[in-house]
Amino acid sequence: MSAVLAPVLATHPDDVFELHPAERLRAPGPAHWLGTDRMGADVYSRLLFGARITILIGVIAVGASLLVGVPIGLVAGYYHGWFSDLLMRVSDVFLAVPQVVLAIAIAQTLGPSLPNVILALSATYWPWFARVVYAETRTLQKEVFVESTAALGASPWRLTALHVLPNIASPIIVRASIGMGFTILTAAALGFLGLGPPPPTPEWGRTIAESREFLPDAWWYATAPGLAIFLTVMGFNLLGDGLRDVLDPRLRRSRTAR
Amino acid sequence: MSVTAAPLLEIVDLVRHFPVRNAFGRRTGWIRAVDGVSLAVWPGETLGLVGESGCGKSTLGKTVMGIYTPTAGDIRFAGREIGHLPARERRAVAGDLQYVYQDPGASLDPRWKVVHSLHEPLKIHARLSRAEREREVGAILSAVGLPDAHLDLYPHELSGGQQRRVALARILTLRPRMVILDEPTSGLDVSVQASVLKLFRNLQEAFALTYVFISHDLAVVRAMCARIAVMYLGTIVELGETAAIFEQPRHPYTRSLLAAVPRIGGRRVTLDFALEGEPPNPRDVPSGCRFRTRCPLAQDVCAVEEPRLREVDGRRVACHFA
Amino acid sequence: MTELLSVRGLSVDFVTDGGVAQVLDGINLDVGPGEVVGLVGESGCGKTTLARAILGILPTGAARIRGGEVRFKGVDLLREDPAAVNDRVRGRAITFIPQDPYTSFSPVFPVQTQIMDLMKWKSPRADNGGGARSPFRRYPRERWRADREAVLETLRAVQIPEPTRALRRLPHEFSGGQRQRLMIAMALLPQPDLIIADEPTTSLDVTIQAQILRLLRALVKQRGVSVLFTTHDLGTAHEICDRVVVMYAGQEMEAAPATAFFARAAHPYTRRLLASVPSPGGEIRDIPGEVPSLIAPPSGCRFHPRCDYATAECREGRPAPRTLAPEHGVRCYHPVDAPIGADG
Numbered sequence: 001m002s003a004v005l006a007p008v009l010a011t012h013p014d015d016v017f018e019l020h021p022a023e024r025l026r027a028p029g030p031a032h033w034l035g036t037d038r039m040g041a042d043v044y045s046r047l048l049f050g051a052r053i054t055i056l057i058g059v060i061a062v063g064a065s066l067l068v069g070v071p072i073g074l075v076a077g078y079y080h081g082w083f084s085d086l087l088m089r090v091s092d093v094f095l096a097v098p099q100v101v102l103a104i105a106i107a108q109t110l111g112p113s114l115p116n117v118i119l120a121l122s123a124t125y126w127p128w129f130a131r132v133v134y135a136e137t138r139t140l141q142k143e144v145f146v147e148s149t150a151a152l153g154a155s156p157w158r159l160t161a162l163h164v165l166p167n168i169a170s171p172i173i174v175r176a177s178i179g180m181g182f183t184i185l186t187a188a189a190l191g192f193l194g195l196g197p198p199p200p201t202p203e204w205g206r207t208i209a210e211s212r213e214f215l216p217d218a219w220w221y222a223t224a225p226g227l228a229i230f231l232t233v234m235g236f237n238l239l240g241d242g243l244r245d246v247l248d249p250r251l252r253r254s255r256t257a258r
Numbered sequence: 259m260s261v262t263a264a265p266l267l268e269i270v271d272l273v274r275h276f277p278v279r280n281a282f283g284r285r286t287g288w289i290r291a292v293d294g295v296s297l298a299v300w301p302g303e304t305l306g307l308v309g310e311s312g313c314g315k316s317t318l319g320k321t322v323m324g325i326y327t328p329t330a331g332d333i334r335f336a337g338r339e340i341g342h343l344p345a346r347e348r349r350a351v352a353g354d355l356q357y358v359y360q361d362p363g364a365s366l367d368p369r370w371k372v373v374h375s376l377h378e379p380l381k382i383h384a385r386l387s388r389a390e391r392e393r394e395v396g397a398i399l400s401a402v403g404l405p406d407a408h409l410d411l412y413p414h415e416l417s418g419g420q421q422r423r424v425a426l427a428r429i430l431t432l433r434p435r436m437v438i439l440d441e442p443t444s445g446l447d448v449s450v451q452a453s454v455l456k457l458f459r460n461l462q463e464a465f466a467l468t469y470v471f472i473s474h475d476l477a478v479v480r481a482m483c484a485r486i487a488v489m490y491l492g493t494i495v496e497l498g499e500t501a502a503i504f505e506q507p508r509h510p511y512t513r514s515l516l517a518a519v520p521r522i523g524g525r526r527v528t529l530d531f532a533l534e535g536e537p538p539n540p541r542d543v544p545s546g547c548r549f550r551t552r553c554p555l556a557q558d559v560c561a562v563e564e565p566r567l568r569e570v571d572g573r574r575v576a577c578h579f580a
Numbered sequence: 581m582t583e584l585l586s587v588r589g590l591s592v593d594f595v596t597d598g599g600v601a602q603v604l605d606g607i608n609l610d611v612g613p614g615e616v617v618g619l620v621g622e623s624g625c626g627k628t629t630l631a632r633a634i635l636g637i638l639p640t641g642a643a644r645i646r647g648g649e650v651r652f653k654g655v656d657l658l659r660e661d662p663a664a665v666n667d668r669v670r671g672r673a674i675t676f677i678p679q680d681p682y683t684s685f686s687p688v689f690p691v692q693t694q695i696m697d698l699m700k701w702k703s704p705r706a707d708n709g710g711g712a713r714s715p716f717r718r719y720p721r722e723r724w725r726a727d728r729e730a731v732l733e734t735l736r737a738v739q740i741p742e743p744t745r746a747l748r749r750l751p752h753e754f755s756g757g758q759r760q761r762l763m764i765a766m767a768l769l770p771q772p773d774l775i776i777a778d779e780p781t782t783s784l785d786v787t788i789q790a791q792i793l794r795l796l797r798a799l800v801k802q803r804g805v806s807v808l809f810t811t812h813d814l815g816t817a818h819e820i821c822d823r824v825v826v827m828y829a830g831q832e833m834e835a836a837p838a839t840a841f842f843a844r845a846a847h848p849y850t851r852r853l854l855a856s857v858p859s860p861g862g863e864i865r866d867i868p869g870e871v872p873s874l875i876a877p878p879s880g881c882r883f884h885p886r887c888d889y890a891t892a893e894c895r896e897g898r899p900a901p902r903t904l905a906p907e908h909g910v911r912c913y914h915p916v917d918a919p920i921g922a923d924g
Contacts, residue, residue, distance in 0.1 A: 148365035151323055152379050152429075153352030166369050310785035417870060447622035447812050452856035452866035459864070474785065477815075481858035504860070518790035520815030522857060523842045523920070528794040528819045533787050536755050 043224050046202035050225065053203055054232065057118055057187045058180045064122035065129055066176060072126070073133025074160055077141070088134060091127035099124045099182075100189055107195040114197040117190055121183050132175050136168040174244045181236035188229050204229050264337065265298035266436055266468050267322065267355075272296070272331035272341075274314075274321045278541055289541050291317040293492035294331070296567075299436070304462070304469040306483030306500065308476060308515075312540055314492040315472045319438045322470070323357040324348050336435070353383045356434040360441040363421030365428075366413040372424050373409040379432045394431060401464055402427045402457065419450065423457070430461065436468040443478055455482060476519045480504055488512045491540055491548040498573020508570055508580040511549045547578070555579050583651075584806050585611040585634065585774055590648030592626075592633055594874075595641075601874040603629045605830045605882070606648065608901060611774065611806050616797065618821030618838075619810040622853075624871055626830040627810040631776050634808070636662075636670055653773070671702045675767040677777040681759035685751035692731075692747035695766060699727040702770040734765045737799060757788040764796055774806045781816055793819045814857060818842060823907065826850050829872055829882040831898065836908040846904055846915035849883045854920050881912065889914040 072091065076084035094102070106120035140146055146163055154163075190196045191205025204225040211221035274292040277285045292314045299305045307315045320326050322333055324340070333341035340351050359365050366375050376395045380386055386394070399406065402423040413421055429437065439458065443451045455478065462469060473479050479486055480500055487497040488509065496509040507513045514533035521527060535552045538544055544551050550560040559578055567574040592604040603626045611617045619627045632638050634650055636657060649656045652674065657665055678684045685694060700706065700719045705726060735743035738761040751759060760780060767775050777796070781789040797820050800807050811817050817824055817838075824841040826833045826849065834847040845851055852867045869886040872878055878885050884894040891913065899911045 144359050144361065144364035145367045147325065148357065148359055148425075149367070149378070151325055151352060151357045152432075153349040153382050154378070155349065155382075158382070163367050167367070310787060419870065448814065449622060449853060449856045449867040452858070452864050455858065455864045456866055476786070477858045480860055481862045481864060514787060518786045520819050522814055522818050522854070526819050528790050528797070531787075531790040531794060533791070536757050536788060 043207075043220060046207065047204075047224055047228055050202040050204045050207065051228065051232070053114070053197065054184050054187060054229075057114070057121065058183045058236075060118045061121035061125060061183045061187075062176050062179045064118070065125040065179065066172070068122070069126035069129025069131075070133050070172065073130040074137055074164065076130065077134040077137025078156060078160055078164070084134075087130070091130040094124065094127040095131070100186055103186055103190060104193065104195060107190055112195045112198055117187060117196050120190070121186060124186075125179055125183060128179060129172065129175060132171055133168060136171050137164055140164055140167055170243070174240045177236050177240035177243055181233040181240070184236070185229065185233050263301060265334075266301045266336060267299040267470070268332075268334040269298070269318075269322065270296050270332040270334070272318070272321065272333060273329045274317055274326055275329045287541050290492050290543050291540055292321060293543070295489075295492075295494055297487055297494065297497060299468060299470060301435070301468055302466065303485065304471050304483045306479035306486035307470060307472045307489065308474065308479050308486055309489035310474060310515075310537060312491075312537060313489040314540070315489050316440055318489070319357065319440050319470065319472050323355065323438055324351070325357070350383070353432045354435045355438070356429045356432065356436070357438045358426065358429060358440060358442055360444055362425030362442070363413065363416075363418055365425050366421060368413055370412075371409070372411055372413070372416070375413075375424065376409070376428055376431060379428060383432055395427075398427045398430050401430070401461065419453070422454065426457070426461065430465060433465065434467070436470070438470045438472065440472045441474065442471075443473065443475060451478065458482070476516065488515065491537060491543055493548060493576065494567060494574075495549065495576045496573065497567065497575075502571075502573055506571075508573065508575045509549075509577045510553050510555050510579075514552075547576075582612065583610045584613045584615075584653065585609070585808070586651040587630070587634065588649050588651070590630070590633060590650060591646035592629055592638065593644045593646050594629075595644065596875070599875040602646075602877055603643075603830050603874055604633065605877070606898070607827075607830075607832050609825055609832060609835075611808055613773070614801070614804045614806055616800060616807040616809060616820055616822045618817035618824040619808060619827065620812070620814060620817050620824055620853075621810075621827035622812055622871060624829075624874070625827040626874075627812075627827050628778055630827070631778050631808065631810050635674060635676060635776055636665060671698075672704075672770045673772055674774045674776060675702075675770055675772040677760075677763050677767045677775060677780045679779040679782055681756055681763050681780075681783070684763060685759065687751055690748050690750055691754075691762060694751075695731055695747070695762075695769070696724070696728065698766060699731065699769060703727045703730070704771040730769060731765070734769055735762075737768070738762070738765045738795060740765070756784055757792060760784065760792055761795070764792075764799070768799060768803065768805070771803075772805060774808065775800065777807055777809045779811055780809075782811070782813070789816070790819075796820065814842075814854065826853070829877060830874055831882050832911065833883065834910045834912075836905075836910075840905065840908050842920065844917075844919055846908075846910045846917065847912045848887050848889050848914070848916060851916060851920065852886075889916075 069091075072087050076087040102124045103120040106123055107116055110116040110119065146159065149163055150159060187196065187203075188205035188208075191203040192209045194206070194209065196203045196206055207225040208222050211225075214221055272292055272295045276289040276291055278287040278289055280286050295314075295318060297305070307318065309315045317326065321328050321341075328341045331341070332339055335351065335355055340348060340355075343351070366372075373395070376399070377391055380391045380394060396406065399409070404420060404423050404427070408416065408420065408424070413424070416424065442458070443454055446454060458469070459482075461467060471479065471483055483500050485498065486500050486503060487494050488503070488511065489495070490511050496503060496507065496512045503512060504516065507516050517527060517531055518533070519527065532554065533552060538548075538551060544561075546562050546564050547553070547556070547560040550556040553560065557578070563578070565576045565578050567576045570580045587607055587609040590604055590607040591602070594601045594603050607626075607630060609617075609619070609630070619630065621627045629638070629643075633645070634657070638645075645658060648658075650658050652669060657669065685691065696719075703723065705723050731747070732743045735746060740746050740758065740761055746754075754762065763780070767777075780796075781792050784792060793816065796807075807820075809817070809820055821838050823835065823837050825835040826847065828849050834841075834845060834850045836845065841850070842854070845854060852865075855865045856867060858864055867886055872882060872885065879895055880897050881887070881890075881894045881899060884890040887894065893913055899913045901909050901911050902915070903909050904915060
């Protein structure tokens with residue numbers, strides 16, 4: 001929400017990318033609610049614009065992971081054979097390497113830029129979707145309604161698109177929501193390590209890295225983006241938990257049935 | 259049953275084995291779920307397939323249905339071999355040969371409204387306009403005794419009995435010739451069971467259906483089926499007219515099975531019940547006759563030679579001493 | 581009265597999302613010493629709730645006891661000190677055989693661990709002194725030996741082959757029938773006065789069921805233990821019960837000795853129930869209509885909407901118990917006096 005409305009909410013929208021050497025490192029006060037940074041920019045305003053970038057990274061990276069991971073999971077889950085084993089082993093390999101390390105490697109190789117960060121994150125996150133979709137598809141295949149629809153003569157396409165996918169939508173959505181938090185955290189880590197979008201982009205991780213030199217005096221400089229990351233990740237995780245409860249068909253069924 | 263007519267379904271030496279694998283995916287043995295079964299089902303009849311859990315009756319039904327592929331043997335439906343067809347052609351057979359699960363309500367997609375579930379089979383198999391489909395679905399719905407108002411509901415908004423009717427309607431929209439009923443009354447209360455059996459009978463009459471009725475409940479099978487096949491550990495041990503078999507079972511296993519069924523109002527059957535032990539694991543089938551480990555009549559020959567089904571007293575029995 | 585267990589006017593509500601369900605409505609039930617009583621009814625009739633209410637293991641959040649009493653050897657278990665009930669009655673004087681022998685054992689411990697853990701507290705030789713039960717309390721050595729001897733003895737009685745070796749095995753190494761035998765052994769071990777068996781043979785095959793029913797009946801008769809046996813299967817009830825009580829939608833309808841029950845049941849519901857058993861001739865008779873919702877149950881006799889004999893008074897109030905013959909009671913304004921099968 002606040003990310004979308006950033007230009008309106010920001011108290012000093014103009015100086016996000018400008019230099020005000022005279023106002024460097026001001027403590028929080030009425031003019032600058034969360035103080036100013038080393039360039040004299042308003043931390044609060046940069047935070048809001050940073051949120052836009054963060055959310056953008058999260059949405060695109062998770063979206064791309066979905067597009068790759070879900071079809072792979074469906075195919076691997078539906079068919080039983082060496083090909084589905086192969087697909088799952090590949091995703092296992094990706095899962096075995098720590099996500100941050102892999103993302104660093106990719107971002108490092110391709111050079112720090114916004115598209116590369118997104119690419120790195122998508123490349124490391126899709127196996128999670130593949131895994132979830134694979135497991136859910138396998139479970140669902142044993143459900144009587146899937147087997148009986150197959151016995152009715154339905155083609156694999158019809159089964160997957162019309163019966164399997166809608167019934168595994170909720171775990172995918174939950175995973176995506178938790179994935180947003182995860183991706184944002186990793187994006188911040190990449191930014192912190194200087195592998196995120198280059199300055200002056202107000203990316204949160206980079207801001208924390210910049211602020212290190214001025215600690216502990218300019219405490220607000222590091223605290224504000226740190227808190228922002230914490231709250232955003234927390235928010236998405238809670239959203240994921242909440243969605244799990246809302247979307248679980250078993251819970252819903254028991255509420256209405258008796 | 260007319261003996262001159264050709265059988266609708268003919269199974270010849272059907273075998274379905276499942277591999278047993280250890281933790282590393284290596285095969286360590288076979289579960290011989292169905293192990294050489296031959297039988298025929300004539301148009302319009304109800305054939306009962308009875309036996310205890312693990313005897314292979316459900317596997318047999320699912321193999322005929324195409325849910326499992328046969329390990330060996332032939333399945334001929336309406337004169338055509340269907341056990342080894344390519345997937346696309348096999349799916350087309352589903353229009354004529356249908357399967358009802360133990361809990362038919364569970365065969366409805368929980369996220370689909372009843373109306374969509376009922377239209378689906380017609381979309382798969384028939385090229386009908388929307389109006390034609392609606393007419394067909396309406397006709398079937400009234401045949402199973404449900405009001406049109408139920409079309410707009412989700413499965414969980416229906417009672418168990420209504421779900422069952424919807425699931426049956428879904429199968430009947432295809433106007434199949436044969437329906438395999440897999441344990442359709444197991445877990446039901448007697449009064450519900452009675453209405454379900456009545457419904458099956460009415461539908462059989464209305465749609466000229468042929469049933470294969472798989473059940474462990476002998477009282478139900480006796481009421482529903484003119485002929486029965488008794489299975490033990492993957493093979494048929496006795497096959498013939500229901501009345502004759504209930505009157506005078508010839509296979510020792512059939513005898514024990516019938517002796518275990520309570521007869522309300524009579525003497526307690528458990529007072530005289532003599533069969534000891536439990537069926538062996540189908541992974542580890544005894545040599546010779548499969549029943550010999552529990553059989554009161556077992557002799558040396560039973561361990562050596564597997565008895566074949568042979569004609570005895572107007573039915574077929576697989577026992578050396580029948 | 582010389583009854584061992586006597587339930588009077590027991591009413592239990594369940595709070596659900598859809599409203600308050602009146603699951604038990606003024607139930608009366610008696611079990612005499614050494615008697616096997618069958619509690620027969622269709623799913624949702626409240627027989628399992630009744631069994632749980634007697635054991636005092638209703639779910640604490642949802643279930644509310646609206647009224648009535650559960651007298652066991654003269655003591656009202658609903659008003660007795662819960663600690664005393666837990667120490668002396670539940671699991672000792674009254675034991676339980678569950679429906680599903682598959683999930684009633686923990687899969688990770690050998691059966692010996694699980695049986696001896698039960699015996700530590702519930703053995704007839706255990707004296708818990710009424711104090712708090714600590715999992716760290718020692719199991720006295722001599723008593724352990726005596727208890728283990730009793731366990732082996734009982735396993736032989738339920739015909740588990742090679743009891744000593746069997747004890748070392750994990751639950752999944754037993755078949756369903758064997759596990760149910762273990763459950764029976766565990767129910768007998770505390771030397772109870774009453775065993776509550778909740779559909780113990782429902783998940784078993786018919787030949788195994790026959791073996792288990794024969795074994796259970798022989799053992800309880802030999803030891804003089806009373807049994808309350810819930811089942812939805814009339815055939816099972818016929819095999820094991822001395823007396824049968826029929827429940828419908830949370831009300832008890834009829835109670836009669838087994839012979840009278842299967843020959844001359846008088847309540848219209850009981851008669852319809854018996855008639856819906858498939859007959860050898862292939863005739864099938866169902867009961868029209870469906871079991872009512874317990875959230876808004878029918879007034880008076882809850883069977884009246886489906887009953888052929890129903891009159892205005894059936895709608896107004898629930899009939900009082902009336903005795904037709906010694907031990908044969910019915911709660912109906914219009915009991916039928918005819919042999920089963922005579923009313924078409």
